[in-house]
Amino acid sequence: MRSILPVVALLALAACSPQPADKTAEAPAAAAPTTTAPKPPKADIPAGDYTLDKHHATLVFRVSHLGFSNYTGAFADFDAKLHFDQNNAAVSTLEATVNPTSLTIPAPPEGFLAELTGPQWLNTATYPAITFKSTKVETTGPDTGKVTGDLTLHGVTKPVTLDVTYNGGYTGHPMDPHARIGFSAKGAFKRSDFGIAYGVPAPGSTMGVSDEVQVAIEAEFSGPPLAATPSPAAPASNP
Template sequence: MKKTFIAAAFATFFAAQAIAAPQTYAVDSSHTFPRFSYDHMGLSKQILSFKKTTGTVVLDKEAKNANVDITIDMTSVNTGFDVFDGHIQGADFLDTAKFPTATFKSTKVIFDGDKPVSIEGDLTIKGVTKPVTLTITSFFNGPHPMMKKDAIGANASAVISRTAFNAGHFAPGVGDEVTLDIALEAVVE
């Protein structure tokens, strides 16, 4: 009887460990869109996006820890106008011929209870890496309504300086301050 109890206790302990293991989520590129906006010579706030984003999010709910590793295809910039897409990809701005991708790699994720509220990490654009803190404005973790797999969804934002990333042509006439607004969805692998 005592051996059965000990075996059951070990089985329960190891089963709990398996449940508490970190989960890896693959970014759903069809529902993940980094957007950025800036002041255009005082005339309007321009809002642009990128159409191709890949990466992973590792979430450990029990430890309240996460790791975010994202790659943005900078050649997928979408201004809504093909000629302007090419202009933004030029050497004065994103220089996608030399730097076709941008990356964000988290260094720390801050939780409030069970939900992450901010992500500190390193953003690399045009070969320049700077620390950036993304503020999470919404977060979901649970079954995906259609795929029936565990999923996460989040919205996050930050403000960066484009001159800090060597992309400051026409500043300050064209605003140096750029607001990043990221919509992310990812599904367990």
């Protein structure tokens, strides 16, 4: 439908334009049939081990604050290792580690970061790492999937599922001679399940900070090196 709208608009414009009186109006041309262009084939991304490109990765979380806004924070220090197979998602695996002391929040009041990393919240002195280890990877569409894994937070391990979009990749480039792939992921969990219940609103109220934590991840990974182009065979020398 969208593809014929420009044609309809042009015909309407022509109908409103002044026409010479001695010229017979021509019948408008029929709109060209709509066609759907085929999607280009995916690059043949090599299977293998991939490491996180920390320069092109973000880990953001959101919690509802009093029901008035989605308070947003991030972790600046995290790493991930991925074993990736584009043609067999089930054998792909992911392990990630987050440094909770790298928490960043907008314009924190004096002492607030220390409070969030202290005993009532993340308690980083006792639990110095947040980890995620996949247990199942499944596809839900041509470029989408679910990654279920064990999230260890605040000393508690629970399963969490991420909805993942595979953004594609390439086998390498002269200025980046390794395979590269990219993903967007999102998920949610209840912080009280991990023993962080401070400030959760009473039932029926929003007075506090929501139990649900929403997570959004953007990540690029670098993988196997670009295969070298074979050198042309040297011409045979004359005897």
